[in-house]
Amino acid sequence: MSADSPSIMVRASYPLSLAEGLSESKQQSIRQLLDLLPAEDTDATAPLNKPTVMIKDMVDGRGLACPMPLLKTKVALRSVDTGESLYVVATDPNSQADIMAFCQQSLQTDAANSLSLLINQASTSDSKAASDHPSKYSADTIYHFIITKTDSN
Template sequence: MPAASELVIERVSHSIQLSANLTDAQQNDIASLLELLPTESHNSDNIATSQSELNIKGFVDGRGLACPMPLLKTKVALRDITVGESLYVVATDPNSQADITAFCRQSQQSQSADYLELVVNEVTDHSSADGTSLQRFATIYHFIITKTDSN
């Protein structure tokens, strides 16, 4: 696919590039979910040097799924991710944060070829003051996992 069809988004100290092999629906979902994440203001001179580039090749939408499904779907999706590529995972089950964090940490301590770096681990909460949610899921757990070389 040509690079022109790839979408680039700047969020949480990273320039995030969405792969052209993601469907249009996935790219739209990811773009709207990334909008929920906080941005960091940068001096225009520092943007190029302060941001790392993430190439998102896969997406796991675990919203509404109970533990351990978001983690299991993440493990399956990581099979299609190669070194240097990232997987974007969203979940609404609070246990997902501990599960996915521990899974990535465990990969770094094992002798396996897959070394997973948890680049983004953010929680967004969009409940209003009266307790009603403006969205279907008020609390969303965001993860961007990058597969890196273990050497």
């Protein structure tokens, strides 16, 4: 599959692909949110040096106060298999520290699966996302996380 394929997007140095099981509306939401992140400035014909990240599901924590984005993330990770990723967005600045600490803690425990935080980046929301849900998503800053479940063995 080529880097310019509509099913693969390159964001923050990672080629991203959406799982086939995602609903069309969820895929559209994910694409709109990922478009807020900077695209990698690379030659589309050059081979990518990182494997494609498969996003299996999304947690929309926009408008939720701490600790809700983290709690929803923990629940959603139950349905993510090893090698798959969860895309999380939040507007609460505390979610950045919470999710980073949660992923770091998973690396230090003896759990069968650890979590790799591939993308931890903030962006400014676009006017379309804010106008779609003006009361729910009033914050200008959106925190993006892509968490991949890895095999620690």
